Amino acid sequence: MWYKTFGKTGISLSTIGFGGMRFSRPERTDEMADIVRHAHGCGINYFDTAPYYCDDKSEEILGCAFAAMRRESFYCSTKCASASGDGLRRSLERSLRRLRVSSIDFFHIWCLLRPEHLEERRAGGAIAAALKAKEEGLIQHIVVSTHLSGAEIVPVLETGWFEGVTLGYSALNFPFRQEGIAAAARRNLGVVTMNPLGGGMIPQNAERLAFLKGPQDRDVVQAALRFNLSEPAVSCVLVGFSSREEVDQAVAAVENFTPYSADHIERIKGKISASFDGFCTGCGYCLPCPADIPIPQLMDAYNQKILGRDEDAIRDRLKWHWDLKPEQAGACTQCGECDDRCTQHLPVSKRLQYISGLRGN
Ligand code: SF4
Ligand code: SF4
Known part of the structure; x- marks a missing residue:
């Protein structure tokens, strides 16, 4: 050892x-x-x-x-x-x-x-x-x-x-x-x-x-x-x-x-970014959000979708890993500031819309 x-x-x-x-x-x-x-x-x-x-x-x-x-x-x-x-x-x-x-x-x-x-x-x-x-x-x-x-x-x-x-x-x-x-x-x-x-x-x-x-x-x-x-x-x-x-x-x-x-x-760090162009790396550069949305945490949960997993996996990630609920993404005003700032050029606000629309919460 x-x-x-x-x-x-x-x-x-x-x-x-x-x-x-x-x-x-x-x-x-x-x-x-x-x-x-x-x-x-x-x-x-x-x-x-x-x-x-x-x-x-x-x-x-x-x-x-x-x-x-x-x-x-x-x-x-x-x-x-x-x-x-x-x-x-x-x-x-x-x-x-x-x-x-x-x-x-x-x-x-x-x-x-x-x-x-x-x-x-x-x-x-x-x-x-x-x-x-x-x-x-x-x-x-x-x-x-x-x-x-x-x-x-x-x-x-x-x-x-x-x-x-x-x-x-x-x-x-x-x-x-x-x-x-x-x-x-x-x-x-x-x-x-x-x-x-x-x-x-x-x-x-x-x-x-x-x-x-x-x-x-x-x-x-x-x-x-x-x-x-x-x-x-x-x-x-x-x-x-x-x-x-x-x-x-x-x-x-x-x-x-x-x-x-x-x-x-x-x-490895370079390839993580290069291989997962749709993947949120958790860098946090999209913050601050004027509506106080915990964007990196919600995007981390969305990563489950990129990895081919189902909606339950997104909900579980939010609940057990971040103590969050999908509807918290609904407070996004769609101002677009995070889209402009995202280092991976992710459609962050669209993803938030998707998360807030998850049913059965
Ligand atoms: S689009 Fe939504 S999440 Fe992004 S900065 Fe604006 S309010 Fe915050
Ligand atoms: S800037 Fe983009 S990649 Fe970085 S945490 Fe925010 S959403 Fe994720």
């Missing part, structure tokens, strides 16, 4: 992290915990979970596994989306009980979906409660998990409250988050990435994305992992596991892993 240092903490994290959001049979605690222990035996030392994952069973499964693992040999990560100080404290205490640990190594201020969410966490007392819990030793490192754009992440990291960030990053959406990763690197903050496979879009479109592969890559999945881990600031890529075999495959994928050269990364 390849390990990388997580920012200024000096902690070495396994480059593959265990994402505890994909247990296939969460009601079978022992069986699922066996997958966790297997991953630990394979060298994975970062285990990420959250309340509500897997019918709210994920923390208990990890706790069951942790009980049989030497405490010094792994790092646990969980999260809280409450804005109130009391809410955060209750959530933290429940996570500690369920994970069967006396301290959470990486505690996430969770789910910042809009810039104003950070101020809500401060005003509600959640940030102060996390800092207090850190002083008490119940939390080792406070980090933040977000779906904000790169530019929006910059001020979050500049608060100085966080030692690292967890964000979605893949070969498909890199322009949307690159600025956030650069800001983390400038401050020597750790970065963990989620959705390295573009929410499944990369393996589902392996043929079209074959150009991602370097000479050493067996498949596009390995290429997508290598793309993430070649970014110097990224320490760990989260992969959701539901079987021992999946663990083995991911661990094998980073065996003898070497980062891509800067040239190869640039070639």
Whole structure:
């Protein structure tokens, strides 16, 4: 297993992290915990979970596994989306009980979906409660998990409250988050990435994305992992596991892993733009929108259509990835400013019309 240092903490994290959001049979605690222990035996030392994952069973499964693992040999990560100080404290205490640990190594201020969410966490007392819990030793490192754009992440990291960030990053959406990763690197903050496979879009479109592969890559999945881990600031890529075999495959994928050269990364980035002339790359240059439409997020969902997927895939992407509804595209006034600004010359306003017309929302 390849390990990388997580920012200024000096902690070495396994480059593959265990994402505890994909247990296939969460009601079978022992069986699922066996997958966790297997991953630990394979060298994975970062285990990420959250309340509500897997019918709210994920923390208990990890706790069951942790009980049989030497405490010094792994790092646990969980999260809280409450804005109130009391809410955060209750959530933290429940996570500690369920994970069967006396301290959470990486505690996430969770789910910042809009810039104003950070101020809500401060005003509600959640940030102060996390800092207090850190002083008490119940939390080792406070980090933040977000779906904000790169530019929006910059001020979050500049608060100085966080030692690292967890964000979605893949070969498909890199322009949307690159600025956030650069800001983390400038401050020597750790970065963990989620959705390295573009929410499944990369393996589902392996043929079209074959150009991602370097000479050493067996498949596009390995290429997508290598793309993430070649970014110097990224320490760990989260992969959701539901079987021992999946663990083995991911661990094998980073065996003898070497980062891509800067040239190869640039070639991939160039080809992503060139090969997907209809594809929104998430660069964000269409913003700001006078009607405050979250254009890059809506266009990211529209990418599903370009990839040949159906309307449900667009709705699911909006709902589960961005917390948005198709009708929010209906607030577009069709002023056309975004069409003029789009770096890919996409018919953005027409696409928004299409999204707002999706039925059954
Ligand atoms: S066309 Fe719609 S989305 Fe684009 S800038 Fe105007 S209001 Fe915003
Ligand atoms: S719509 Fe165009 S400008 Fe806006 S994020 Fe997508 S590619 Fe970039």
